[in-house]
Amino acid sequence: MTEYMTITADMPVSRSPVIKLYDEAGFAGMRKAGRLAAEILDALVPYVVPGVTTGELDDIVRRMSIEGGGVPATLGYRGYTHSCCTSINNVICHGIPGDRELKEGDIVNIDVTPVIDGWHGDSSRMYIAGEAPIKAKRLVEVTYECLMLGIEQAKPGNTLGDIGYAIQRHAERHRYGVVRDFCGHGVGRVFHDSPEVVHLGRPGTGPELRPGMFFTIEPMINIGKPGVKMMEDGWTAVTRDRTLSAQFEHSIGITEDGCEIFTKSPAGLEAPPYGR
Numbered sequence: 226m227t228e229y230m231t232i233t234a235d236m237p238v239s240r241s242p243v244i245k246l247y248d249e250a251g252f253a254g255m256r257k258a259g260r261l262a263a264e265i266l267d268a269l270v271p272y273v274v275p276g277v278t279t280g281e282l283d284d285i286v287r288r289m290s291i292e293g294g295g296v297p298a299t300l301g302y303r304g305y306t307h308s309c310c311t312s313i314n315n316v317i318c319h320g321i322p323g324d325r326e327l328k329e330g331d332i333v334n335i336d337v338t339p340v341i342d343g344w345h346g347d348s349s350r351m352y353i354a355g356e357a358p359i360k361a362k363r364l365v366e367v368t369y370e371c372l373m374l375g376i377e378q379a380k381p382g383n384t385l386g387d388i389g390y391a392i393q394r395h396a397e398r399h400r401y402g403v404v405r406d407f408c409g410h411g412v413g414r415v416f417h418d419s420p421e422v423v424h425l426g427r428p429g430t431g432p433e434l435r436p437g438m439f440f441t442i443e444p445m446i447n448i449g450k451p452g453v454k455m456m457e458d459g460w461t462a463v464t465r466d467r468t469l470s471a472q473f474e475h476s477i478g479i480t481e482d483g484c485e486i487f488t489k490s491p492a493g494l495e496a497p498p499y500g501r
């Protein structure tokens with residue numbers, strides 16, 4: 226049975242299996258952190274072009290996180306030493322920024338998590354360097370639709386299974402594979418908290434959604450099979466069959482009648498082609 230617990234601003238928190246229900250102060254905290262995450266992802270748009278290195282993009286994320294009054298949650302997280310993840314083409318997630326230059330037609334996910342006053346704004350979007358083949362663009366589009374269909378199910382009375390089902394149904398209708406090895410997660414004053422938000426499932430199963438629950442939805446969708454392979458660096462996850470993979474992520478909070486998306490783009494740059 227799922228347990229829930231109301232969390233107020235003065236309570237110390239740590240990762241736990243009990244699902245935290247945050248109060249109005251929590252919503253205010255997540256609004257600030259989520260907005261900064263979205264502003265960073267907005268600002269990256271003109272920089273994600275052929276020739277840029279993922280290390281240069283990481284520098285922008287670090288600088289903007291700090292200028293915005295935050296700090297990247299990933300810096301020093303379990304030995305990770307970068308300010309974001311940059312996952313190109315067949316990389317599913319946790320690609321490490323470095324010397325790799327983007328080339329024409331690359332699709333790349335950039336995942337940022339600035340922390341402000343202890344609150345984690347976790348969000349990612351896909352970007353396209355130059356012009357990509359229609360197959361790649363279609364994957365990116367459908368993956369964004371998967372995220373938004375999941376979010377539509379995020380309301381009191383529904384369960385996590387309703388969210389997973391909506392995502393899986395849409396992806397599989399396009400014969401794409403839904404990654405099983407990584408999921409969304411509770412978020413708030415803890416970066417990766419319970420519950421696990423699996424991107425597939427059956428309607429009406431899993432923990433019930435209640436007002437004050439904060440979590441991410443971050444489906445990873447492959448053109449091919451769902452299988453994952455880990456690279457030697459211990460972070461980079463790639464598709465086992467080497468097909469392209471895409472991902473979008475929002476941090477949300479369940480309200481009385483639906484949910485609030487903390488990481489919504491202030492500039493309306495939710496998904497490519499970003500008006501170019």
Ligand code: MF3
Pocket residue numbers: 299302303305309310319336337338347348441443460474
């Ligand atoms: N932001 C990622 C997520 O969505 C986590 C990255 S952890 C890192 O949960 F260490 F790989 F950066």
Ligand code: CO
Pocket residue numbers: 336337338347348349474
């Ligand atoms: Co993330």
Ligand code: CO
Pocket residue numbers: 347409410441443474
């Ligand atoms: Co996340």
